[in-house]
Amino acid sequence: MTFAAELDPADAARSARAERRSAQLLEAAARLMERDGSHAVSMQSVAAEAGVSVGLIYRYFGSKDDLLLAVIIGVLDSFATRVPAAVEAAGDDPVHRLAAGFRAYCEVIDERRHAAVLTYRETKSLDEAGRARIKELEVQTSEPLRAALRAGVEAGVFDVPDLELAAYDLLLLAHAWALKHWYFERTLSLDTYAQRQLALVLKGILEPKHRRRYADLLTN
Amino acid sequence: MTFAAELDPADAARSARAERRSAQLLEAAARLMERDGSHAVSMQSVAAEAGVSVGLIYRYFGSKDDLLLAVIIGVLDSFATRVPAAVEAAGDDPVHRLAAGFRAYCEVIDERRHAAVLTYRETKSLDEAGRARIKELEVQTSEPLRAALRAGVEAGVFDVPDLELAAYDLLLLAHAWALKHWYFERTLSLDTYAQRQLALVLKGILEPKHRRRYADLLTN
Amino acid sequence: MTFAAELDPADAARSARAERRSAQLLEAAARLMERDGSHAVSMQSVAAEAGVSVGLIYRYFGSKDDLLLAVIIGVLDSFATRVPAAVEAAGDDPVHRLAAGFRAYCEVIDERRHAAVLTYRETKSLDEAGRARIKELEVQTSEPLRAALRAGVEAGVFDVPDLELAAYDLLLLAHAWALKHWYFERTLSLDTYAQRQLALVLKGILEPKHRRRYADLLTN
Amino acid sequence: MTFAAELDPADAARSARAERRSAQLLEAAARLMERDGSHAVSMQSVAAEAGVSVGLIYRYFGSKDDLLLAVIIGVLDSFATRVPAAVEAAGDDPVHRLAAGFRAYCEVIDERRHAAVLTYRETKSLDEAGRARIKELEVQTSEPLRAALRAGVEAGVFDVPDLELAAYDLLLLAHAWALKHWYFERTLSLDTYAQRQLALVLKGILEPKHRRRYADLLTN
DNA sequence: CATGAATGAGTTTTCATTCAT
DNA sequence: AATGAATGAAAACTCATTCAT
Numbered sequence: 001m002t003f004a005a006e007l008d009p010a011d012a013a014r015s016a017r018a019e020r021r022s023a024q025l026l027e028a029a030a031r032l033m034e035r036d037g038s039h040a041v042s043m044q045s046v047a048a049e050a051g052v053s054v055g056l057i058y059r060y061f062g063s064k065d066d067l068l069l070a071v072i073i074g075v076l077d078s079f080a081t082r083v084p085a086a087v088e089a090a091g092d093d094p095v096h097r098l099a100a101g102f103r104a105y106c107e108v109i110d111e112r113r114h115a116a117v118l119t120y121r122e123t124k125s126l127d128e129a130g131r132a133r134i135k136e137l138e139v140q141t142s143e144p145l146r147a148a149l150r151a152g153v154e155a156g157v158f159d160v161p162d163l164e165l166a167a168y169d170l171l172l173l174a175h176a177w178a179l180k181h182w183y184f185e186r187t188l189s190l191d192t193y194a195q196r197q198l199a200l201v202l203k204g205i206l207e208p209k210h211r212r213r214y215a216d217l218l219t220n
Numbered sequence: 221m222t223f224a225a226e227l228d229p230a231d232a233a234r235s236a237r238a239e240r241r242s243a244q245l246l247e248a249a250a251r252l253m254e255r256d257g258s259h260a261v262s263m264q265s266v267a268a269e270a271g272v273s274v275g276l277i278y279r280y281f282g283s284k285d286d287l288l289l290a291v292i293i294g295v296l297d298s299f300a301t302r303v304p305a306a307v308e309a310a311g312d313d314p315v316h317r318l319a320a321g322f323r324a325y326c327e328v329i330d331e332r333r334h335a336a337v338l339t340y341r342e343t344k345s346l347d348e349a350g351r352a353r354i355k356e357l358e359v360q361t362s363e364p365l366r367a368a369l370r371a372g373v374e375a376g377v378f379d380v381p382d383l384e385l386a387a388y389d390l391l392l393l394a395h396a397w398a399l400k401h402w403y404f405e406r407t408l409s410l411d412t413y414a415q416r417q418l419a420l421v422l423k424g425i426l427e428p429k430h431r432r433r434y435a436d437l438l439t440n
Numbered sequence: 441m442t443f444a445a446e447l448d449p450a451d452a453a454r455s456a457r458a459e460r461r462s463a464q465l466l467e468a469a470a471r472l473m474e475r476d477g478s479h480a481v482s483m484q485s486v487a488a489e490a491g492v493s494v495g496l497i498y499r500y501f502g503s504k505d506d507l508l509l510a511v512i513i514g515v516l517d518s519f520a521t522r523v524p525a526a527v528e529a530a531g532d533d534p535v536h537r538l539a540a541g542f543r544a545y546c547e548v549i550d551e552r553r554h555a556a557v558l559t560y561r562e563t564k565s566l567d568e569a570g571r572a573r574i575k576e577l578e579v580q581t582s583e584p585l586r587a588a589l590r591a592g593v594e595a596g597v598f599d600v601p602d603l604e605l606a607a608y609d610l611l612l613l614a615h616a617w618a619l620k621h622w623y624f625e626r627t628l629s630l631d632t633y634a635q636r637q638l639a640l641v642l643k644g645i646l647e648p649k650h651r652r653r654y655a656d657l658l659t660n
Numbered sequence: 661m662t663f664a665a666e667l668d669p670a671d672a673a674r675s676a677r678a679e680r681r682s683a684q685l686l687e688a689a690a691r692l693m694e695r696d697g698s699h700a701v702s703m704q705s706v707a708a709e710a711g712v713s714v715g716l717i718y719r720y721f722g723s724k725d726d727l728l729l730a731v732i733i734g735v736l737d738s739f740a741t742r743v744p745a746a747v748e749a750a751g752d753d754p755v756h757r758l759a760a761g762f763r764a765y766c767e768v769i770d771e772r773r774h775a776a777v778l779t780y781r782e783t784k785s786l787d788e789a790g791r792a793r794i795k796e797l798e799v800q801t802s803e804p805l806r807a808a809l810r811a812g813v814e815a816g817v818f819d820v821p822d823l824e825l826a827a828y829d830l831l832l833l834a835h836a837w838a839l840k841h842w843y844f845e846r847t848l849s850l851d852t853y854a855q856r857q858l859a860l861v862l863k864g865i866l867e868p869k870h871r872r873r874y875a876d877l878l879t880n
Numbered sequence: 881c882a883t884g885a886a887t888g889a890g891t892t893t894t895c896a897t898t899c900a901t
Numbered sequence: 902a903a904t905g906a907a908t909g910a911a912a913a914c915t916c917a918t919t920c921a922t
Contacts, residue, residue, distance in 0.1 A: 486883090
């Protein structure tokens with residue numbers, strides 16, 4: 001019954017259309033907000049950028065805050081899908097999994113550098129519910145790294161006194177590529193950045209006896 | 221002429237008065253902006269908070285952006301004075317100097333947690349000149365850490381392939397206490413936070429042969 | 441041709457359908473406008489209340505003003521049918537006819553209290569033609585009362601120097617049950633209200649020699 | 661001390677200026693709202709009518725609703741001052757006091773006919789607090805009439821079973837000159853209107869034995 | 881006949897900035 | 902030096918109306 005309803009061609013077309021619209025608006029809003037900051041972006045300008053009328057935005061997002069929240073969540077979602085995939089693709093070795101996860105994180109950050117900064121800049125504009133949502137998503141995002149660390153500890157490869165902290169540090173160092181890009185870009189490429197940060201952290205947590213095994217990850 | 225003017229007691233009184241006024245306004249603005257974000261703070265509300273008229277603010281700061289810039293610079297300045305002092309007080313040992321610097325940084329951040337976040341949130345609102353100024357100050361702020369690292373390397377205690385990176389990482393981890401306070405406060409006190417972060421970084425950069433000597437800094 | 445067309449069963453069905461639709465929309469609009477005032481009611485909310493689409497409303501009413509006019513006329517029409525009926529049912533005595541008419545008017549007002557107020561509140565929003573229509577209907581509505589007064593004067597029971605005025609006063613006092621309901625409801629029921637108002641007016645217009653005959657109408 | 665403060669010339673000048681501004685804005689708003697209805701009047705148009713900027717209105721009235729409330733209260737206040745004065749000026753005779761009060765009420769209504777209608781039309785737009793305020797003021801306004809009736813009853817001149825009702829009826833009949841002006845103006849002048857309404861009501865409440873004494877009030 | 885997505889002019893409100901006092 | 906009344910541009914948001922389907 002529900003199934004039939006969902007197959008109703010009119011409804012399906014409508015919802016597909018809605019999906020497309022929503023994505024189109026989100027994309028336009030993200031583009032502008034990343035560039036200028038949400039406060040400097042008017043609903044008029046979002047409408048213009050998307051090539052629609054102001055009123056239409058309010059059909060899809062109840063308010064400017066809703067729109068901002070949706071933009072930020074969109075960014076975090078894109079993080080949440082790519083990092084785990086990279087970790088899985090890296091095989092069973094916890095060290096390699098951690099390395100792959102961190103690298104993937106850095107890559108995603110690099111691709112949406114401005115969007116990543118948005119999270120830091122604009123969260124204050126959200127209401128408590130929105131902020132809570134963002135925080136929750138961010139913690140989720142770091143889970144693959146935490147899992148790899150945990151696996152490493154259990155396998156006796158890592159010595160990590162505070163798992164939560166170490167995982168969050170990795171996340172932070174990935175974010176830093178966006179946050180302090182103006183500083184790092186002077187001397188580092190993304191690859192070098194990821195490589196060196198990883199080496200630094202690994203030296204801090206690898207059991208000494210395994211250092212040789214992962215020597216290639218520890219050099220710059 | 222200028223010299224005479226500066227010694228003129230009337231002028232001196234005037235400039236002292238101006239200094240006090242400026243500080244009073246800055247303090248009021250900082251309080252509000254840290255709490256609500258600069259966009260949510262009106263010049264009239266700053267005036268009210270400081271107990272003066274709107275017009276007066278414009279005697280001391282040319283525009284709202286000027287005021288914001290001054291607030292942020294004020295924050296960074298307070299960082300810039302305390303960290304070097306702590307480093308000096310720590311003696312000659314580069315490791316202890318680094319540790320002292322990082323700890324001091326964390327403490328200052330903790331004292332002005334919201335102000336620290338301000339830097340991340342509001343810099344976008346500034347014009348290019350303002351942003352450049354902020355960046356410059358931030359780099360300066362990290363200089364004591366960089367110096368300690370350099371000294372350690374020269375003394376053969378540290379193995380730091382990328383000095384700039386390591387120094388900035390320490391600065392970042394100090395900032396993180398403010399940026400991700402909602403996360404870390406669940407499990408860590410400021411002292412533990414600083415201690416563990418320091419341990420992690422030191423393990424990553426200490427020459428293995430010196431590990432034992434600084435064992436107390438490496439434990440949690 | 442027209443005649444044939446009206447007998448065409450398809451046309452008949454269509455117009456019956458249209459009638460029902462129209463009534464359905466009118467009812468929904470009335471409900472909302474009485475409660476919130478026409479300005480606070482959007483066409484989309486009327487559509488939602490009626491369970492149809494916005495577009496459909498425009499098939500039946502050319503504009504929001506048209507809809508409002510139709511709502512008000514609907515209210516006045518319902519007044520215009522019930523009062524004469526009550527008067528007729530009251531027999532031949534002019535005093536009883538007047539009493540019955542006034543009571544009926546009060547009852548109708550009571551049943552659609554908010555609708556009655558609508559007339560006072562919203563007429564200004566109409567164009568001149570609409571307002572003229574409303575006024576005309578209101579005057580019509582008072583006609584049964586005026587007729588009863590006239591008959592009473594001719595029969596020598598009433599002494600009414602200004603018939604128009606007295607008739608309109610009765611209409612106003614009936615309206616007042618709606619307009620000042622917040623005041624009268626504290627101390628009066630509808631029945632008592634109608635009874636006392638009638639007594640007051642009758643004492644003002646009954647020839648003294650007939651007072652005794654209608655004593656029951658003059659007491660409270 | 662307080663006295664001295666109130667005599668401070670700067671403060672006095674300021675508050676006088678504010679008073680004038682407030683009156684100016686109120687007047688402009690009243691003019692437009694009476695003519696077009698509050699919903700049809702934009703803050704822009706009020707500003708233009710008053711010859712000031714939009715922003716200034718918000719210095720004196722927090723919102724459009726505040727402004728509307730102030731306009732209505734202004735109208736009711738002008739009623740509340742003139743009617744009691746007229747009653748007092750009429751001497752001791754309760755009948756003459758009542759007559760004077762009613763006439764004064766009608767005159768005030770006549771002078772601000774559109775404003776009087778405003779009360780009926782726009783009260784719905786107010787919040788509950790505003791509506792309560794209006795109702796309270798209206799009841800106050802009718803108090804002089806109620807008092808005269810009461811005095812008449814005590815003096816044995818009036819026979820009024822329901823004092824509240826009769827007083828409110830008089831108030832209503834005065835309002836009716838504004839509400840149904842389009843109808844009454846065809847046949848009546850204000851004087852005749854007041855005279856006839858008064859005659860009608862007096863015939864309804866005067867003890868028969870006093871009819872002759874006030875014969876001039878009972879004729880048209 | 882019926883839908884509802886889309887429009888965009890119009891509304892209320894805020895606030896950085898100015899300037900006469 | 903200090904005030905705060907006044908400005909007016911710009912923002913978020915609404916909703917009557919249209920029209921392709």
